[in-house]
Amino acid sequence: MTPGALRTEVCRDGEDFGRLAAEWTALYRCCSSATPFQSHSWLHSWWLSYGRPGALRVVLVRREDGGLVAAAPLMRARGPLPVLTQLGGSITDFTDVLLDDGCPEAAPALARGIARAARGAVVDLREVRPGAASERVLAHWPGPRRTLPDSLCLELPAVPMEGLLARIPSGKAQRVRAKLRKLDALGIDARVVPGEEVPAALDRLLRLHRLQWQGRGVTTEHTSERFAQHLVRAVRPMVERGDAMVTEFRLAGDVVAADLTLMSPRLAGGYLYGADPELRARKVDVAAMLLRHGAREAGAGGRAALSMLRGSEPYKHHWRPEPVRNRRLLLAGAGTAPLLWARAGAAGARRWAVRRAREDTRAGRALARAGKHVRRGG
DSSP states (O other): OOGGGOEEEEEOOHHHHHTTHHHHHHHHHTOTTOOGGGSHHHHHHHHHHHOOTTOEEEEEEEOTTOOEEEEEEEEEOSSSSOEEEETTGGGOSOOOOEEOTTOTTHHHHHHHHHHHHHTTOEEEEEEEOTTOTHHHHHHTOOSOEEEEEEEEEEEEESOOHHHHHTTSOHHHHHHHHHHHHHHHHHTOEEEEOOGGGHHHHHHHHHHHHHHHTTTSOOOGGGGSHHHHHHHHHHHHHHHHHTSEEEEEEEETTEEEEEEEEEEOSSEEEEEEEEEOHHHHHTTOOHHHHHHHHHHHHHHHTTOSEEEEEEOOOHHHHTTOOEEEEEEEEEEOOGGGHHHHHHHHHHHHHHHHHHHHHHHHHHHHHHHHHHHHHHHTTO
């Protein structure tokens, strides 16, 4: 197939985007690097909850027979400067485009289509996972470009629990085994929820999530009605297609914890969970409970990685995960290069400020510990 045999178009209407479901899903299955965050169910539901009228810019590449071989789910971002960014927003851990692995001409065609759709705007692609299809678009981009670091993710191999315990010191591994034996002795059982029960299960999960974080720093968006509506719309079809799994953990017949894991052929990622605070009172290691179940399910599907998704919280490091850094791709035309450099500079300044604040916090904690040591006469 020659490049001229492909044509591009831009979808600007939300209802038209909704009607793309079947062919989008077929393309999604042909893109080996895709994650569940690129499924039509996730993206279209996100648009219904978070999209703005007139902002949609979904770039599509088709063969002469109309078959879809590439797609970039984009929108005009808010703000004074013209910017195209990807659908998904802050609740999406990995963003990407879709490319049919069997059509090498799709990547350059999509790059040209995005450049035309941008029309003087900077294209800002956030949270791009290493090996993503967007990297092939970057390689064919006709104008200025810049690659910046983005969020840190942590990953474990998708192996049974004993394989994960082998990664940590033997003493700590023995303590985890003791906690898992206690978990089994309590009689907590895990049940994967079928598609028709997903809406009710998600309602219970969100209730437990709010209860778990009560009085602490919960992510505000996770308590919003639009987020709840997005999850209910998106996750049921994802469960029915094998792109997500909702698990409930029961004790004496009551749901005491629930977990939402998103799954692709390459990885599984624990997205959101909720647990009754009573489990902490019973000394239940909820993280170990979820990890054991997730590792079992991820490995059974032949996946290579069990992702802890974005964030570097201390409890994740107990398992000695591998750090995987997302990237941010900035693309521009020749006439918008100054906007690209300005945006890249602002992003660099924000990273420096965050890094400096963390260093100051660590220094303050070290001084506090030193002062306590002196007061004790040590």
